[in-house]
Amino acid sequence: MVNVLVLGTYDNGEEKLQNLHTSLFNQLDAKVNGRLSEHVNLYGPLKHSKTRVIQKVLPNYTTVVVVGLGVHKENDFNEAEELFENKDNVRKAISSAVAQVRSLDIEELEEIHFDACNDAEQVAIGAIVSDWVFDELKCEKLRRKKVKYLLADSTNAKDLEAFKVGSTIANMQNICRRFQELPANIMTPTRFAAEAKELCEPVGIKVCVHDRKWAEEKGMNSFLSVSNGSEQPPKFVELHYYAAAEKRPLVFVGKGITFDTGGISLKPSANMSEMRADMSGAAVVLTSIATLASIKAKVNVIGLIPLSENLISGKATKPGDVVFAMNGKSIQINNTDAEGRLVLADALCYADTFEPEVVVDIATLTGASKIALGTVAAAVMTTSTKYYEILKSAGSETGERVWRLPLFNDYAQQIKNPPLADLLNENKVASDGAGTITAGKFLQEFTKCKNWVHVDMANMRLSSADVYLARSNFSGRPFRTMVNFIRLVFSKL
Numbered sequence: 001m002v003n004v005l006v007l008g009t010y011d012n013g014e015e016k017l018q019n020l021h022t023s024l025f026n027q028l029d030a031k032v033n034g035r036l037s038e039h040v041n042l043y044g045p046l047k048h049s050k051t052r053v054i055q056k057v058l059p060n061y062t063t064v065v066v067v068g069l070g071v072h073k074e075n076d077f078n079e080a081e082e083l084f085e086n087k088d089n090v091r092k093a094i095s096s097a098v099a100q101v102r103s104l105d106i107e108e109l110e111e112i113h114f115d116a117c118n119d120a121e122q123v124a125i126g127a128i129v130s131d132w133v134f135d136e137l138k139c140e141k142l143r144r145k146k147v148k149y150l151l152a153d154s155t156n157a158k159d160l161e162a163f164k165v166g167s168t169i170a171n172m173q174n175i176c177r178r179f180q181e182l183p184a185n186i187m188t189p190t191r192f193a194a195e196a197k198e199l200c201e202p203v204g205i206k207v208c209v210h211d212r213k214w215a216e217e218k219g220m221n222s223f224l225s226v227s228n229g230s231e232q233p234p235k236f237v238e239l240h241y242y243a244a245a246e247k248r249p250l251v252f253v254g255k256g257i258t259f260d261t262g263g264i265s266l267k268p269s270a271n272m273s274e275m276r277a278d279m280s281g282a283a284v285v286l287t288s289i290a291t292l293a294s295i296k297a298k299v300n301v302i303g304l305i306p307l308s309e310n311l312i313s314g315k316a317t318k319p320g321d322v323v324f325a326m327n328g329k330s331i332q333i334n335n336t337d338a339e340g341r342l343v344l345a346d347a348l349c350y351a352d353t354f355e356p357e358v359v360v361d362i363a364t365l366t367g368a369s370k371i372a373l374g375t376v377a378a379a380v381m382t383t384s385t386k387y388y389e390i391l392k393s394a395g396s397e398t399g400e401r402v403w404r405l406p407l408f409n410d411y412a413q414q415i416k417n418p419p420l421a422d423l424l425n426e427n428k429v430a431s432d433g434a435g436t437i438t439a440g441k442f443l444q445e446f447t448k449c450k451n452w453v454h455v456d457m458a459n460m461r462l463s464s465a466d467v468y469l470a471r472s473n474f475s476g477r478p479f480r481t482m483v484n485f486i487r488l489v490f491s492k493l
Contacts, residue, residue, distance in 0.1 A: 002062055002063075002106055002108040002109050002110065003060070003061060003062075003109075003110065003111040003112070003113055004061060004062075004063045004064070004065060004101050004104075004106070004109060004111075004112050004113070005058065005060075005061040005063070005064045005065070005112075005113045005114075005115075005152055006064075006065050006066075006067060006094065006097045006098070006101070006112060006113070006114045006115060006127075007021075007022065007024065007025045007028070007036070007064060007065070007066045007067070007115045008021075008022045008025065008066075008067055008068075008069045008090075008093065008115045008117040009021045009022065009025055009040060009046055009066055009067070009068060009069065010022070010068075010069050010070070010071065010072045011045050011046065011047055011048060011068055011069075011070055011071055012045075012071065019040060019041070019045045019046055019068070020072075021037065021040075022069075022115050022116075022117060022118065024115045024116065024152060024153050025037075025066070025115065027153075028058060031058075032057055032058060035057050036054065036057060036058075036064070036066070039052065039054045039057065039066075040052055040054075040066050045068075046066065046067070046068035047068050047070075048068045048069065048070035048071075048089060048092070048093060049067065049068060049070075049092050049093045049095075049096040050067070050068045050096075051065055051066065051067045051068075051096060051097055051100040052065070052066045053065055053100065053104070054066065061113070063101075063104065063106070065097050065100050065101055067093045067094065067096055067097040067100075068093060069089055069090060069093045069117055070085070070089035070093065071089075072086060072089075072118070073085065073086060077396070082392065082395070082396050082401055083396055083399065083401065084396055084397050086118070086119065087119060087122050087397060087398075087399070088399045090117050090118075090119045090122040090123060090126060091122050091125055091126040091399060091468065091469060092126065092468040092469075093117075093126070094114065094117070094122070094123050094126030094127050094130070095126045095127070095129075095130035095468050095469050096468075098112065098126070098127050098130050098131050099130065102131070107145075109145065109147055110147060110148065111147060111148045111149075111150055112127065112147055112148070112149055112150070113150050113151070113152040114127060114149065114150070114151055114152055114163075115152055115153075116151060116152075116153060116156065116159040116162075116163070119162070120151060120159040120160070120162040120163040120166060121162040121163065121165055121166035121169075122166065123151075123163065123166065124149065124162075124163045124164075124165075124166030124167040124169075124170055125166045125169060125170045125173075125469075125480070126469065127149045127170070128149055128166075128167060128170035128171060128174065129170045129173055129174065129469045129470060129476075130468070130469050130470075131147075131149075132174040132177065134177065134178060134181040134473065136178075137183075149167065151163045165295055168291060168294050168295055169291055169295075169480060169483060172287045172288075172290060172291040172294070172479070172483075173287070173470075173476040173479050173480060174476070175199070175287050175290075176280075176283045176284060176286075176287040176476040176479050177470065177473075177474050177475065177476040179192070179195075179279065179282075179283035179286070179287070180276070180277040180279070180280050180283055180461065180473075180474035180476065181276075181277070181473060181474055182276070183276055184258055184259035184275075184276045184309070187258055187276065187279070188232045188258055188309070189232055189233065189234055189235040189256070189258055189307035189308060189309065190232065190233065190235060192235070192237070192256065192258060192279065192282065192305075192307050193209040193235040193237050193307065196209075196237050196239070196286055196305070197209070199286065199287075199290050200239060200286070200289070200290050200293070203290060203293040203294050204241065204293050205239050205240065205241045205289060205290065205293050206239070206240040206241075207237065207238070207239055208237070208238040208239075208240075209235055209236075209237055209238075210235065210236040210237075210238065211233065211234075211235065211236075212224065212227075212233055212234055214236065215234065215236055215346070218326055218346070218350065219324070219325075219326045219328075219346075220236075220306075220325070220326050220346035220349075220350070221323045221324050221325065221326075221346075222323050222324070222325040222326070222331055222342045222343070222345045222346050223236070223306050223308070223342065223343045223345070223346040223347065225317045225321070225323045225333065225342060226257070226263075226308045226310050226317065226339045226342050226343055227308040227309065227310075228313075228315045228316050228317050229263060229264075229309075229310070229311040229312050229313040229315055229316025229317065230308065230309035230310070230311040230313070231311075231313075232258075232308075232309050234306070234307060234308040235307040235308075236304070236305070236306050236307065236347075237256075237282075237286075237303070237304075237305040237307060238302070238303070238304060238305075239285075239286070239289050239301075239302065239303030239304075239305070240301075240302055240303075241289055241292060241293050241299070241300070241301050241302075241303075242300045243293075243296065243297065243298050243299060243300065244298045244299050244300045244490050244493075247300050247357070247490065247493050248300070248355060248356055248357040249300040249301060249302050249354055249356050249357065250299070250300065250301050250302070250356060250357060250358045250359075250360065250486055250489060250490075251301075251302045251303075251304060251351040251354055251356040251358070251359045251360070251449075252285045252288065252289065252301055252302070252303050252304070252360050252361075252362070252482070252486070253281075253285065253303075253304045253305075253344060253347045253348060253351055253359065253360065253361040253362070254279075254281035254282040254283070254284055254285030254286070254303070254304070254305050254361070254362050254363065255278070255279065255280075255281035255282060255306070255340045255343060255344055255361075255362070255363035255364065255365065256279045256281070256282030256305045256306055256307035256308065256343070257275075257278040257279055257307075257308060257309065257310055257339060257340060257343065258276070258278070258279045258307060258308070258309055259275055259276055259278065259309050259310070259311070260275040260278040260309075260310045260337070260339065261275070261310060261311050261312055262310065262336065262337035263310050263311065263312060263316055263317060263336030263337060263339065264312060264316055264317070264318055264319060264336050265319060265335045265336040265337040265338075266312065266337075267337060274462075277364070277461055277474050278310075278340070278364050279307070280363075280364045280457060280461045280474070281340075281361070281362040281363040281364060281365075281457065282305045282306075282307065283476075284362055284457070284476070284478070284479050284482055285303045285304075285305055285362065285482075286303065286305065287476075287479060288303075288479060288482045288483050288486065289301050289303045291483050292483060292486060292487070297486070297487055297490075298490060299486050299487065299489070299490040300490070301486060302351075302354055302356070304347045304350060304351055305347075306343040306344070306346065306347045308339075308343060310336070310337075310339045316336070317333055317336050318333075318336070319333065319334055319335065319336060320332070320333070320334065320420070321333045322420050322421045323342075325345045325346055325349060325446060326345075326346045326349035326350060326446075327349045327446060329422045329423060329445060329446070330420075330421035330422045330423070331345070331421055331422070331423050331424075331425055332418045332419070332420045332421035332423070332424050332425070333425050334418070334424055334425060334426055335425060335426040338425045338426040338439070340363050340364070340365045340439075341363075341365065341425060341439055341442050341443055342425060344361055344363060344365075344443055344446075345442070345443065345445075345446040346446070347361070348361060348443060348446040348447040349446050349447075351447065351449070352447060352448050352449060356449055356451075357451060357489075357493065358384075358387055358449070358451040358452075358453065358489060359447055359449040359451070359452045359453070360452075360453045360454075360455065360482075360485075361443065361452075361453075361454050361455070362454075362455040362457055362482065363455070363456060363457065363458070364456075364457055364458040364461055365436070365439050365456045365457075365458055366435050366436045366439050366456055366458055367435075367458060368433075368434075368435030368436040368439075369436045369456040369457075369458045369459040370458065370459035372405070372436055372459075373403055373459055374459065375459050375460060375462070375464050376401065377395075377401040377402055377403040377460075378395075378400070378401075378402045378403070378455050378456065378457045378459070378460050378477075378478050378481075379402075379403060379405050379436050379455070379456040379459070380402045380403065380404050380405065380453065380454065380455055380456075381404070381405050381406075381407045381436075381437065381440035381444075381453075381454045381456075382404065382407070382452060382453040382454065383407065383444070383450060383451065383452045384450070384451040384452070384453065386451070387451050387453055387489070388404055388453065390485060390488050390489055390492065391453060391455075391481070391485050392404075393488065394481050394482075394484035394485035394488055395478065395481045395484075395485075397484055398478070398480040398481045398484055399480075400460070400477045400478035400479075400480055400481040401481075402455070402478070402481065405436060405437050405440070406437065407437070407440060407441065407444065411434055411437045411438050411441050412438075412441045412444075414427045414428050414429070414432060414434070414438045414441075415427065415428070415438050415441060415442050423442060423445060425442065426438075436456050439456070440454045440456070455478070455482075457477065457478060460475060460477040460478055461474055461475060461477070462474060462475060463475045
């Protein structure tokens with residue numbers, strides 16, 4: 001059995017001076033008469049995320065990988081970046097170290113042991129998220145060898161607990177990514193609902209899976225219209241996790257389009273395979289609540305996940321069709337590829353029935369979010385500055401940041417009073433732009449909760465949004481921010 005040790009070292013910002021090592025580094029270095037620091041300092045200080053490989057110095061490890069953790073700051077919040085830099089530095093550095101370990105191609109590798117680096121939770125996240133690839137559909141010989149991730153110094157109870165929490169969060173992010181990756185012929189609405197039960201019920205979450213008949217009885221005709229062209233039946237998954245006595249729940253709504261062709265308003269064929277991940281919002285809702293239950297967070301959360309395919313057939317919804325949502329409002333569907341807001345509209349109406357403290361919906365809703373913000377931050381529209389500030393703080397800690405866009409009533413004119421109905425499901429004039437905002441204004445028509453937050457994550461679903469951690473295809477972002485947000489909300493109630 002071969003195990004590798006990853007150690008951290010800090011850059012004090014002055015190249016002529018040596019690195020400032022972590023306590024574990026210094027402890028082990030003393031046992032080998034300074035040979036570790038001698039190897040590291042041989043070529044000068046290690047800059048952030050740069051690595052050195054040291055062979056046969058420590059008795060219990062054939063290989064040691066030392067990685068630069070950057071400059072450690074007492075007050076590390078960067079206002080311009082809206083980021084806690086120490087946490088971000090650890091995640092990125094550990095990710096780099098794991099990539100270095102994998103590049104060594106050690107066939108007998110079974111365990112990677114990690115220095116706590118003053119933030120064991122972020123160490124676990126950096127290691128486990130960055131090392132994951134989706135390969136379960138490949139033959140055994142083409143799959144990446146699994147390894148165990150362990151904390152090297154197992155005597156500190158606080159570090160061990162932080163590493164355990166970080167491991168839970170990281171593994172759940174990878175489960176979220178797995179949902180995104182699974183092809184649409186496997187991850188149907190029915191399969192999603194079944195796997196939701198398998199994931200959630202063992203950790204104490206109540207799961208209800210509703211069918212078309214239930215949705216018809218609720219008057220969810222906007223949601224159901226999207227599934228008209230598919231042979232796969234729609235499902236509506238409802239999750240309940242209660243662990244905070246006498247506090248009103250947060251309702252978390254996620255768009256669950258398991259494949260999106262655009263319907264009759266057909267998408268271009270290029271990259272259409274990526275539309276298997278149009279249920280990313282649903283995956284974030286599911287895994288966020290499963291995470292909170294797994295770590296026994298003191299929160300009350302209800303998850304609502306409308307699941308459907310958006311396909312083409314003789315039964316498919318047509319441009320110009322009019323449907324009525326659960327709250328009685330009529331919607332003229334001018335673009336069947338603007339289907340996400342149709343499934344969310346009824347879910348938001350249903351969310352109001354629980355008299356929540358906060359309603360949050362999350363969706364891969366508009367390509368315009370990438371035009372506005374690139375892949376760096378998720379777009380947020382909200383009626384509550386208080387809860388936006390909590391969300392922003394959550395993103396600053398996780399590195400999955402958010403940015404608020406306006407909800408001015410002027411934008412509503414683009415979707416109100418079309419010729420045939422109360423609302424239009426897309427801009428009347430596409431050239432007027434602000435597609436992300438007008439989509440948000442559409443959704444606002446279907447919630448009465450005074451604290452409503454809409455997160456458009458379409459620009460963050462691919463790994464290009466997180467090249468340091470999620471190195472393969474879909475990223476799972478902003479899953480960690482949503483977990484952190486819900487924990488922060490209930491810590492302040």
